[in-house]
Amino acid sequence: MSEIETNATERQARYNPAEIEPKWQARWDADPALYAAEGHDSGKPKFYCLEMLPYPSGQLHMGHVRNYAIGDALARYMWMRGYNVLHPMGWDAFGLPAENAALKNNTPPREWTLQNIAAMKKQMRRMGLSYDWSTEVTTCLPDYYRWNQWFFVKMFEKGLAYRKKSKVNWCPDCQTVLANEQVINGRCWRHEDTLVELRDLTQWFLRITKYADELLDGLDKLEGWPEKVRTMQRNWIGRSEGALVDFAVDGDPGKKATAGPSTSLRSAQDDTYNARDDIRNAQDDTCDVITVFTTRVDTIFGATSVQLAPEHAVAKAFATEDAALAEKIEALLAEQKKAREADDFGAIEKHGVNTGRFAVNPFNGERVPIWVGNYILADYGTGAIMSVPGHDERDFEFALKYGLEVRRVIAPESGAEVPELPFTAEGDAVLINSREWDGLSCVEAQQKMAAFAEKNGFGSATVTYRLKDWGVSRQRYWGTPIPMVYCENGHAGLEPGGVVALPESALPVLLPAQVEITQEGGSPLGRVAEFLNTMCPVCGGPARRETDTMDTFVDSSWYFYRYTDAKNETAPFESDKANYWFPMDQYIGGVEHAILHLIYSRFWTKVMRDLGMIKSDEPAERLFTQGMVIKDGAKMSKSKGNVVSPDDMIARYGADATRMYSLFAAPPDRDLEWQEEGVAGISRFLGRVYRLTTKYAELTRESGVARAANRTEIDQALLRRLHQTIAKMTLDFSGRWHFNTSIAAIMSLVNEIVAAEVAIDEGKASPAAVAEIVRNLVLMLAPFAPFFAAELWEQIGGEGIVFRTAWPVVDEELAREDEIEIPVQVNGKLVNVIKVAAGSEEEAIKVAALADEKVMARIVGKTVVKVIVVPGKLVNLVVK
Numbered sequence: 001m002s003e004i005e006t007n008a009t010e011r012q013a014r015y016n017p018a019e020i021e022p023k024w025q026a027r028w029d030a031d032p033a034l035y036a037a038e039g040h041d042s043g044k045p046k047f048y049c050l051e052m053l054p055y056p057s058g059q060l061h062m063g064h065v066r067n068y069a070i071g072d073a074l075a076r077y078m079w080m081r082g083y084n085v086l087h088p089m090g091w092d093a094f095g096l097p098a099e100n101a102a103l104k105n106n107t108p109p110r111e112w113t114l115q116n117i118a119a120m121k122k123q124m125r126r127m128g129l130s131y132d133w134s135t136e137v138t139t140c141l142p143d144y145y146r147w148n149q150w151f152f153v154k155m156f157e158k159g160l161a162y163r164k165k166s167k168v169n170w171c172p173d174c175q176t177v178l179a180n181e182q183v184i185n186g187r188c189w190r191h192e193d194t195l196v197e198l199r200d201l202t203q204w205f206l207r208i209t210k211y212a213d214e215l216l217d218g219l220d221k222l223e224g225w226p227e228k229v230r231t232m233q234r235n236w237i238g239r240s241e242g243a244l245v246d247f248a249v250d251g252d253p254g255k256k257a258t259a260g261p262s263t264s265l266r267s268a269q270d271d272t273y274n275a276r277d278d279i280r281n282a283q284d285d286t287c288d289v290i291t292v293f294t295t296r297v298d299t300i301f302g303a304t305s306v307q308l309a310p311e312h313a314v315a316k317a318f319a320t321e322d323a324a325l326a327e328k329i330e331a332l333l334a335e336q337k338k339a340r341e342a343d344d345f346g347a348i349e350k351h352g353v354n355t356g357r358f359a360v361n362p363f364n365g366e367r368v369p370i371w372v373g374n375y376i377l378a379d380y381g382t383g384a385i386m387s388v389p390g391h392d393e394r395d396f397e398f399a400l401k402y403g404l405e406v407r408r409v410i411a412p413e414s415g416a417e418v419p420e421l422p423f424t425a426e427g428d429a430v431l432i433n434s435r436e437w438d439g440l441s442c443v444e445a446q447q448k449m450a451a452f453a454e455k456n457g458f459g460s461a462t463v464t465y466r467l468k469d470w471g472v473s474r475q476r477y478w479g480t481p482i483p484m485v486y487c488e489n490g491h492a493g494l495e496p497g498g499v500v501a502l503p504e505s506a507l508p509v510l511l512p513a514q515v516e517i518t519q520e521g522g523s524p525l526g527r528v529a530e531f532l533n534t535m536c537p538v539c540g541g542p543a544r545r546e547t548d549t550m551d552t553f554v555d556s557s558w559y560f561y562r563y564t565d566a567k568n569e570t571a572p573f574e575s576d577k578a579n580y581w582f583p584m585d586q587y588i589g590g591v592e593h594a595i596l597h598l599i600y601s602r603f604w605t606k607v608m609r610d611l612g613m614i615k616s617d618e619p620a621e622r623l624f625t626q627g628m629v630i631k632d633g634a635k636m637s638k639s640k641g642n643v644v645s646p647d648d649m650i651a652r653y654g655a656d657a658t659r660m661y662s663l664f665a666a667p668p669d670r671d672l673e674w675q676e677e678g679v680a681g682i683s684r685f686l687g688r689v690y691r692l693t694t695k696y697a698e699l700t701r702e703s704g705v706a707r708a709a710n711r712t713e714i715d716q717a718l719l720r721r722l723h724q725t726i727a728k729m730t731l732d733f734s735g736r737w738h739f740n741t742s743i744a745a746i747m748s749l750v751n752e753i754v755a756a757e758v759a760i761d762e763g764k765a766s767p768a769a770v771a772e773i774v775r776n777l778v779l780m781l782a783p784f785a786p787f788f789a790a791e792l793w794e795q796i797g798g799e800g801i802v803f804r805t806a807w808p809v810v811d812e813e814l815a816r817e818d819e820i821e822i823p824v825q826v827n828g829k830l831v832n833v834i835k836v837a838a839g840s841e842e843e844a845i846k847v848a849a850l851a852d853e854k855v856m857a858r859i860v861g862k863t864v865v866k867v868i869v870v871p872g873k874l875v876n877l878v879v880k
């Protein structure tokens with residue numbers, strides 16, 4: 001007793017993060033092995049915890065802080081649970097901002113980028129994040145990007161990387177091609193006010209569509225991914241089954257179309273149905289056939305027109321012969337572009353123009369008029385449809401407007417009343433007015449008619465995807481050079497100017513150090529003669545290098561595999577190492593990456609698997625997408641002037657309080673409204689814990705871990721709350737990650753300790769109980785406030801490193817409440833709340849409920865039909 005009293009007055013230390021945090025940071029920085037993963041033979045289960053790597057802009061923002069605080073808490077917790085943890089960090093270091101900065105400040109992109117990395121790494125260390133820097137990956141350095149090139153050559157050899165001329169999205173500000181995903185509402189993703197143009201360019205593509213079905217089907221198995229991300233990916237892949245049917249253009253056969261976007265129109269089926277490529281490509285240059293895509297070939301006898309996109313090759317060919325038509329088609333295209341730019345395409349007012357030409361329905365030989373419609377997109381399906389007004393809402397609307405024939409070819413199976421047109425149902429419906437196909441069900445007809453078309457050479461069953469092949473060419477300097485050359489004179493088997501992949505011995509193709517960046521006139525690499533002019537690796541003759549660089553999404557598609565073997569100089573990574581760590585156990589990042597990075601990296605994983613490099617099909621077992629950090633109701637941004645700098649917060653309140661606040665202020669999957677007052681509150685809370693812990697530090701040091709044989713009332717109450725808190729936190733860490741409620745639980749535990757402080761100091765608690773509470777309090781705070789926990793662990797004489805100390809184990813016996821409250825309902829309405837002994841049997845709860853006075857008053861004179869007891873939760877009496 002006297003011992004405790006002495007301690008109470010002995011220390012009145014104040015929490016001072018400005019002193020504690022740099023002290024521990026220096027110790028941790030001096031010990032690079034501290035956060036290193038162990039070998040595969042550690043005997044521990046592995047846990048790969050990863051936060052998405054940042055772009056090195058030079059400054060961490062609060063979104064980063066939140067993302068890393070979540071990952072760091074999890075990594076530290078898993079260490080405490082005895083796992084072998086891999087927790088790496090790196091830099092997504094290629095990309096346009098470095099070129100912009102170079103232009104603005106006259107600093108070379110490499111220098112600018114490496115300076116930024118150094119600055120951000122310093123911030124990360126200051127935050128006390130537990131990264132294993134020995135596995136750091138920096139994507140703009142040749143020791144990394146050489147493997148992008150290596151993969152590119154492998155993909156080229158497998159036919160997964162190829163060139164084609166295509167319509168590309170071109171941002172006049174970026175002076176480069178954008179992926180479809182980088183075009184938002186017709187505008188550049190980086191330049192909100194810049195309209196994206198369409199240009200014809202020969203580009204490199206990665207054949208992601210080859211994996212479309214696997215990427216889609218795999219989503220069903222990714223149960224550890226948020227449903228919203230899986231839905232976004234499903235929509236992005238956009239699979240639809242249907243048929244391709246060729247309608248011959250009537251009259252003037254064999255007329256050639258001068259030019260057309262037909263390759264891009266056909267890319268959907270080209271890439272999936274290679275067998276038909278030859279036929280299709282042969283037709284690409286002609287305008288005597290229109291291939292329509294339909295999901296309802298069973299309705300083809302009801303087709304009363306063919307509708308083309310304004311950019312369709314056949315429409316263009318007609319336009320070249322008819323100036324008046326050309327003008328009208330131009331107008332349709334303008335309307336379409338306008339609607340797309342406004343992101344309002346679904347609501348476009350449908351307009352069309354009759355070309356005066358006809359196409360022949362191959363199923364019945366009927367001539368139908370060819371129209372051009374503003375609502376038909378060149379990049380969906382084939383850019384041509386058959387219009388069946390009797391059985392399609394959109395076609396019906398169009399036909400009414402322009403007086404086209406509406407025909408009934410589908411009817412309810414039997415007996416049902418003949419419905420109004422358009423009749424769009426497929427189930428329980430059969431074909432009518434369709435000659436030999438009459439009577440077939442819609443589904444059966446879809447299969448049989450597609451097969452018939454295929455057999456007779458005018459069509460096939462097909463699947464289309466919204467997903468297009470991944471255009472990876474960029475006309476930029478600061479990216480991975482594409483490792484291809486063009487042999488000027490050609491050699492055996494290669495025409496002059498043909499493309500040759502560089503052999504592995506010629507890699508890496510290094511980015512030249514000095515390049516003038518103007519952001520005008522195409523690829524900067526094309527202006528560097530020493531880079532451009534080279535030798536053909538096959539014939540030794542003169543050759544030109546490819547001057548495009550790779551989309552930076554290539555860099556982030558496989559970086560997390562490199563972490564497992566970051567220093568490997570002979571391969572991207574060793575298979576054994578990747579197979580040990582993959583799939584990642586937890587990947588954490590923003591939901592904005594749901595369709596870009598997270599589809600590309602799934603694709604890359606499947607390619608690596610097919611190259612025999614890895615075993616897993618998917619990169620991440622579980623994905624967590626954290627919410628945004630907002631201020632005054634809006635996303636933090638310089639233009640809104642609502643940016644809160646992590647450095648300021650750390651200077652004022654310390655890294656621990658800043659991190660902990662970002663975990664406390666909202667559940668991690670929700671948006672977080674930043675309030676400085678909240679950080680101050682966390683800081684005061686840590687101050688309270690610091691005061692309590694230091695006050696009882698000596699007692700804790702001197703008290704063993706054994707519990708006192710006889711517990712006092714105070715012991716009992718505090719230990720119960722302690723173990724309830726441990727149980728709650730352990731549950732929260734198991735996947736829910738509601739760290740906000742975990743931290744709230746620690747706060748209420750601390751409040752109880754403070755409330756019992758006088759009693760403790762009067763000797764009404766046993767030293768062993770106080771020590772147990774103090775020790776576990778520090779351990780529970782370790783994942784959230786690592787500097788703080790390390791300091792206090794040392795002060796209370798904890799052995800070893802706090803976050804390598806075993807996570808507290810719940811004592812169920814101690815955690816159990818003596819009495820619990822159970823609501824009692826009569827016919828579903830709450831009547832009273834009764835108290836029963838914790839852990840009571842069902843029968844005992846039932847008896848207690850029936851004996852309650854209020855309950856008895858309610859059921860008197862009635863018959864109890866049923867008593868439903870949910871032990872520990874609820875009693876419901878059903879009475880009549």
Ligand SMILES: [Zn+2]
Pocket residue numbers: 171172173174175188189190191194
């Ligand atoms: Zn742009």
Ligand SMILES: [Zn+2]
Pocket residue numbers: 487488490491536537538539540541
């Ligand atoms: Zn050659």
